[in-house]
Amino acid sequence: MPHALSGIKILDLSRVLAGPYCTMILGDLGAEVIKIESPNGGDDTRRWGPPFQNEVSAYYLCANRNKKSITIDLKSKEGIERVKQLIIEADVIINNFKSGTMEKFGLDYEAIASINKRIVYCSITGFGETGSYKDMPGYDFIIQAMSGFMSITGTEASGPQKVGVAIVDVLTGLYATIGIQAALLERETSGRGQKLDLSLYDSAVSALINIGSNYLMNGKIPGRLGNEHANIVPYQTFITSDGEMVIAVGNDHQFKTLCTMIGHPTLAENPKFMTNPARVEHRNELVPILQRAFLQKETSYWKRLCDEHTIPCGPIQDLDQVFHDVQLNEREMFIQSEHPTAGTIRMIGSPLKLSRTPVTYRHHPPIVGEHNDEVFKN
Numbered sequence: 001m002p003h004a005l006s007g008i009k010i011l012d013l014s015r016v017l018a019g020p021y022c023t024m025i026l027g028d029l030g031a032e033v034i035k036i037e038s039p040n041g042g043d044d045t046r047r048w049g050p051p052f053q054n055e056v057s058a059y060y061l062c063a064n065r066n067k068k069s070i071t072i073d074l075k076s077k078e079g080i081e082r083v084k085q086l087i088i089e090a091d092v093i094i095n096n097f098k099s100g101t102m103e104k105f106g107l108d109y110e111a112i113a114s115i116n117k118r119i120v121y122c123s124i125t126g127f128g129e130t131g132s133y134k135d136m137p138g139y140d141f142i143i144q145a146m147s148g149f150m151s152i153t154g155t156e157a158s159g160p161q162k163v164g165v166a167i168v169d170v171l172t173g174l175y176a177t178i179g180i181q182a183a184l185l186e187r188e189t190s191g192r193g194q195k196l197d198l199s200l201y202d203s204a205v206s207a208l209i210n211i212g213s214n215y216l217m218n219g220k221i222p223g224r225l226g227n228e229h230a231n232i233v234p235y236q237t238f239i240t241s242d243g244e245m246v247i248a249v250g251n252d253h254q255f256k257t258l259c260t261m262i263g264h265p266t267l268a269e270n271p272k273f274m275t276n277p278a279r280v281e282h283r284n285e286l287v288p289i290l291q292r293a294f295l296q297k298e299t300s301y302w303k304r305l306c307d308e309h310t311i312p313c314g315p316i317q318d319l320d321q322v323f324h325d326v327q328l329n330e331r332e333m334f335i336q337s338e339h340p341t342a343g344t345i346r347m348i349g350s351p352l353k354l355s356r357t358p359v360t361y362r363h364h365p366p367i368v369g370e371h372n373d374e375v376f377k378n
Contacts, residue, residue, distance in 0.1 A: 002030075003360065004029045004030055004354060004357040005031040006030045008026070008092065009031070009090050010026055010032065010090065010093070010094065011083070011087065011092070013074075014095055014096040014124065016043070017169035018096055018124050018168075018170075018176065018200065019095065019124050021170060022094065022122075022176040022180070023035070024066060024067070025174075025350070026177060026180065027363075028065070028066055028359040028361070030357065030360070032068070033066060033068065034067070035068065035070070036070055036071075036074075036083065037071050039072070039073055043064070045063075046368065055342075062347070064365035064366070065337065065363060065364060066363050067366055068363065068370070068371035068374065068375060069368055069369055069371055070369060071372060074105050080105060082376075083107060084115055087112055088116055090116065092121075092180055092184070093112060093119060093121055093122070095123060095124070096124040098126075098137060099127075109121045113193065116193070117191075117192055118193045119193040120184055120196070122176055123195065123197050124172060124176060124198045125198075125200070126142070126143065126201060127199050128197055128199035128202060130197070140167070140169045140200065143168045143200040143201055143204050144168055145160070145162075146201065147168070147201060147205050148204075148211075148212070149162070149208075151222075151224070152225075158226070161224075171204065171207055175198055179196045179198065180196065210230065214230060231280065232249070232280070233249075234258070234286065237316065238290065239295060240298055240302055241295060241297055243299040244315075245294075245316060246313060246314050246316065247294075247306070247311065248314075249311065249312070251276070252275055254311055254312075255279070257310070257311060261306070261309050262290070262293040264289065264293065272286070299315050334346060334347070335347050338364065339364045340370075345364070347361075
């Protein structure tokens with residue numbers, strides 16, 4: 001079966017999440033990913049848990065399929081020489097060491113480009129390789145705090161809140177994937193690789209999108225709106241008689257339909273609520289009225305009614321509901337693989353659906369050094 005990135009070889013010196021998430025995506029698309037790990041235990045996430053399955057960490061499994069693992073001591077001359085030999089035939093090298101570490105190893109971009117001018121060199125750090133903060137260590141939680149993410153997440157009563165997953169690592173991994181593929185595409189014209197300098201801080205701030213744009217326009221520091229939207233009303237959670245759900249009304253026509261649906265058609269004729277800007281201004285008057293209506297029936301009732309009236313909505317599902325969701329299972333978003341230590345493992349699949357070159361799940365997340373003989377023999 002053809003793969004979108006067949007023939008692309010990636011040396012992955014990254015650990016934990018941002019880099020490994022990027023290289024897993026590239027591996028799913030068909031690239032050959034060689035994960036270079038320390039002989040002293042490998043990727044830190046191998047020990048993060050619980051849960052473990054036969055001593056294999058669930059965290060490690062989430063970002064490391066479709067890779068081969070080899071062990072190299074980067075603190076030894078022999079180890080560095082081995083990396084340089086692998087560089088000769090590589091297309092991409094990615095690392096997420098602290099700024100300056102690759103230079104200490106003698107594996108900075110200039111050194112590697114002198115060996116292979118076509119290589120795409122991706123560096124992921126907390127704050128980037130330039131600027132006043134370049135030597136600071138950066139972790140997802142810290143970046144969520146510094147980037148403004150936490151200042152706009154939660155409610156005024158809850159105080160600042162982080163997102164429930166390491167969202168900045170995920171975003172940076174996605175940006176790295178995009179940048180690497182763009183550089184590979186450009187290389188077809190120029191014949192040369194280039195360096196990518198990605199930072200968690202930059203990635204997080206770029207994802208402030210409309211909230212950041214609002215501030216740049218009006219200079220007002222936004223408060224925490226919880227599950228409400230800064231620019232659209234009603235676009236939030238509502239409590240029903242047996243749970244909670246999201247109602248996402250994106251325009252005035254939908255709002256008029258919603259009002260009729262809940263038995264309050266005159267709301268849409270009130271000048272305070274007729275337009276979205278007016279609804280935003282008067283949200284504190286409108287939302288309690290809507291909330292009282294939604295409390296009268298269960299979530300399934302409102303979901304069915306909203307679907308019939310094409311009002312965007314969705315129940316708030318826990319993970320058990322998510323993993324049994326018929327749509328996700330029909331889309332093959334949950335997969336199984338056999339692992340030599342853990343046995344049968346379950347993983348979240350790729351959301352990429354390519355018609356001619358679909359993603360494939362060729363390799364289980366490897367054991368530390370599992371492919372030493374195969375790679376070094378070549």
